[in-house]
Amino acid sequence: MTGTADPKRAAVLASIRQSLGRGEPSRDARRELDDRIRRHKPNLIPKRGRGSHAEQVERFVAMAESVAASVERLTRDTDVPAALAAYLRRHNLPMAVMLAPTDWLCDLPWDTQPMLTVNSGRAGDDDVVSLTPAFAGIAETGTLMMTSGAAHPTTLNFLPDHHVVAVRRSQIVGAYEDAWDRLRKERKNGRGFDLPRTVNMITGPSRTGDIELTIHLGAHGPRSLHILLIDDDPA
Amino acid sequence: MEFMQARKFKDNAREAMADRNLQSALAQLKGGFIPRRQEAADRLPEFDALRDRARELKDHVLANLDVYLETFEENCRAAGGQVHWCATAEDARAAILGICREAGARTVTKGKSMVAEEIHLNGFLERHGITPVETDLGEYIIQLAEEPPSHIIGPAVHKTKDQVSDLFLAHHRQYGKTVRQTEPGAIINEAREVLRQKYFDADVGITGANFLVAETGSTIIVTNEGNGDLTQTLPRTHIVVTSIEKVVPTLEDASTILRVLARSATGQDFSAYTTLSTGGRRDGDLDGPENFHVVLLDNGRSAMLGTEFQDMLRCIRCGACMNHCPVYHSVGGHSYGAVYVGPMGAVLTPSLEGIDDARHLPSASTFCGRCESVCPMRIPLPKMMRHWRERAYDSGASAAMERWGVDIWAWTARRPWLYEAGARLAVRLLKRLGRGRGRLRRLPLAGGWTRGRDFPVPEGRTFQEQWRARRRAARPAP
Known part of the structure; x- marks a missing residue:
């Protein structure tokens, strides 16, 4: 458990080396592998993860809709409160939302929706609807990337029955690798970079195929995933 | 069990x-x-090319497995996690029990993990007074049925909907569910309601891992239901049970294999939830586990390296x-x-x-x-x-019969004149036995074979005879 003194650790590593027919790797060999990690070169990125930003945005929407997420386009982020209230009414949902405690969402003009109860924090068992930001939207599979932190508790992504996500057009990237690059840049530190406790890549609402191999939505996580795509860089 | x-x-x-x-x-x-x-x-036009890249990548990992595991451990610890190296299933069970005891655990929720099945974790925890609750719908069904999984991604794939209806009716009475549900949506909803409280009650959440990322010290799970995420987010302690061959160098490398995983498994382009876990809850986080443990199992895998089974x-x-x-x-x-x-x-x-x-x-x-x-x-x-x-x-x-058969065949095959004579005799005999029907219902000494299928009758000449005849026919006239 504690570093190199652990005999089980030593035994597993020794067994690997014996089977590979070599001793401990040389310093040069280690450096080469470390360099490979430091370069973190992409392998093969499919063509569908490439293309102009406008194409990526369209692909993101099409792919997200193909996995039963719904997408609504807004021209300004100040439109979010009204769009959310309309969504709740449209689906006969209680007029209450738990916001991710991020300034961006909390400072939106919620007072324009007096019928809506707005709280912010982590999700509990009785929160029916959450609204969170996303770190990125990934076009190749219509995937949202969420990063945990004080401003984005992970429970908001899984406990409520309905998850609404606000994401800006400029946050849409083509491939997974593009999202990792953005994450590395944003979370740079002295050692290179660090990941938050949880990174969730979410592709559509929760589902299961465990009953006779037929896909049904809403297994343990959200039954619906609604994406508010905000036009912050009109193309 | x-x-x-x-x-x-x-x-x-x-x-x-x-x-x-x-x-x-x-x-x-x-x-x-x-x-x-x-x-x-x-x-995905690049699907087969991605398979090639994934294979190359994993071969590279296996050739350098020790180094990548050490790098994974170093980065996992830097993020506040603990790695428990386990040579055997027994080591892994002991490590998990130790963590559960330290956490004062009475109930444990579990996401789907084949390594947990491999070390027969549930029975072990029960014998030590800890109640494991499977939360993946398929795993939950077979836990109620007291059966092992019959498929690595669809553990309850052998159960019909009617059987699940009966199981839930028998086991959910204690939660006030007394109606036998027959619609898939209603069945799934009942499991969702019953399991919801379990996530909150559990002291420890155990998941598996599809990948370990050396670069970041993260573990990755790939799921569709969201149960794995609730399992690892709500309890105070998260244990990842995994094995040594699951490590990949970087996030880019994980992405390459992720592109072929769901497509091959369920035919989805991407599973609903791909989740990276790196250490425990950070300062200021409002949720997430405080403790993060990775139980890293060998159990015979390292001995496969360098063999024809690598x-x-x-x-x-x-x-x-x-x-x-x-x-x-x-x-x-x-x-x-x-x-x-x-x-x-x-x-x-x-x-x-x-x-x-x-x-x-x-x-x-x-x-x-x-x-x-x-x-x-x-x-x-x-x-x-x-x-x-x-x-x-x-x-x-x-079996002895099989060995004798192979031995006799090998002895004969090393003596071409005998082999040919024997084959000629057997082929003609079988043809006569077939009496023009083209197949035999029963054959002495091959009862195991003919019990399930007919034996096609040879057409009368051996392969060598036909070969020679063809060569003769093809040879230009002198």
């Missing part, structure tokens, strides 16, 4: 083929997974091989009497448990090669089954 045993594969298979519920469940599997995978592969360590547990296997389609997963079933299990089980008890499994194959042709990591499964057959012969594990 004694269920079916690998050494009784033949009896198990006979029973399975007479089980109507099982056969109806298996029929659905065939029609579901195969076209879905094909469609997903067709949608390629098996590329396996990413997608299940495509069993989804496409005619033997699996006929007998289901339980017949294999092992945690890992189908073609990948037929190769892996003898490595983990020894060839003596598992000797029938590498023979449970028609060698049609479909498993290899759909394997995203291009693992030569039929070739490795053949290696196991050879080892079973060499170690004396195969």
